Amino acid sequence: MKRVPESSSSRLCGIPLSPGIIVGTAYHVEPFTPSFYRLRISRVEVDQELRRFEEAVAQSRRQLTSIKQRLEAQIGRERSYIADVQLLILEDKRFRTEIEERIVRQLCSPERAIREAAEEWLSSFRSLQDPFFQERGSELKDVEERLLANLTEVNGKNGHLPEALILVAPEVTLSVLADYQLERIKGLVVTKAGAASHVTIIARSYQIPMVSGIENLTDQVHTGDTILVDGCEGVVYRNPSRRETRRYQSCVEKKQQTAATEDADTGPFTTIDGRAIHLYLNTETESEVDSGLRQGAEGVGLFRSEFMFVKNTATNLRASD
Known part of the structure; x- marks a missing residue:
């Protein structure tokens, strides 16, 4: 195997997400x-x-239902609500009506009607101050692209892919993760993603290292490059040297050796001067509560009920169909 010259190695700094x-x-x-x-x-x-x-709506519904089933098998039923968010957008009566009215009254093609209606909704999402709702704009964009792909009969399947697959993109959506299959994705490097995005949530749940915030990413990293992704520090090495690779492998081994000791420490926790430290969970699912309690948490400090709302709303909509 030809050795990559040391000079070709480059270090890119971003934001650690997973x-x-x-x-x-x-x-x-x-x-x-x-x-x-x-x-x-x-x-x-x-x-x-x-x-x-x-x-196109019916085809998109079938695809998202299939994605939901795969997510249930891969990251658990509780977190499969992520696909429900897109199903809710797809079935939203107001969104569908706006598209249909453009077709009937303005004689727009379905493609143009979808693009214009989605852009109006995206503008509303972007104007919101809450990061959680801003992130939902990416879900709407994913639904728009799915509808357009089904209308234009775009084949999203991929050919031969490397075993240690690290996806590099300006932005990664739920559809992309499903197309490339979660079990094959070993790392994610993106230009744009937030800590509350569904892709970030999946990456953490599936223990996929993820780094965001690298500008001009696609100009600096190319398909076929060997890259090292450090999701702890938010660093990506393009064509890392053998020394850099060995150093990181050593870090991984040390973390694995100390993990068992850290997991065994379930409290009580105190400061050096003996003051008690009370730990409470920031959670969204029951399984996280069980895990947190085993690691020393005393209870739940913040329960993110919006995820339960999305999940239950989607279930009720399907039951009423």
Whole structure:
């Protein structure tokens, strides 16, 4: 095997989102850019185009249901609500009505109607101050792209992929994770992602190292590059030297050796001068409560009920169909 020259190694600094260290092969995820040439339709085409839109919705529903089932198997039923968020957007009556009205009244093609309606909603999400709701804009964008892909019959399947697959992209969505299969993804390096994004939540749950916030990422890292992702410090090495690789492998081994000792320490916890430290959980699922209590937490300090709301709302909608 040809040795990579030391000078070709580069260090990129970003934001750590999911801990862990991995060396693998970079694979670029290209942004979805649907090509459609029809912006307007004739009056006689309205019924036909409405049927095309409904078929795209039905296909998207089947795909998201399949993704939800895969997530249940891979990261647990409690966290599969992540797919429910997109199902809720897809089934939202107001969103669907706005698209249909553009087709019927303005004689827009379904592709144009979806793009315009989604852009209006995205503008509303961007104007919100709450980071949680801003992150939901990426879910809407993913639904938009799924609908357009199904309308334009884009094949999202991938060919041969490296075993130690590290996805490199401006932004990674739930659909991308599903297309590339979670069990094959060993690392994520993105330009844009937040701590509250669903992709970050999945990465942490599935113990996939993840780094965000690297500008001009796709100009600096190319498909086929060997990269080292340090999700603890937020650092990515492109074509790391043997010395850098050995140093990180040594760090991983030391962390593994100390993990058992740290897990065994369940409290009580005190400061050096003997003052008691009370630990409480920031949680969203019952399984996290069990894990936290085993590690010394005394109770729940913050329960994020919005996730339970999304999950139960989606369940009730499906039951009413």
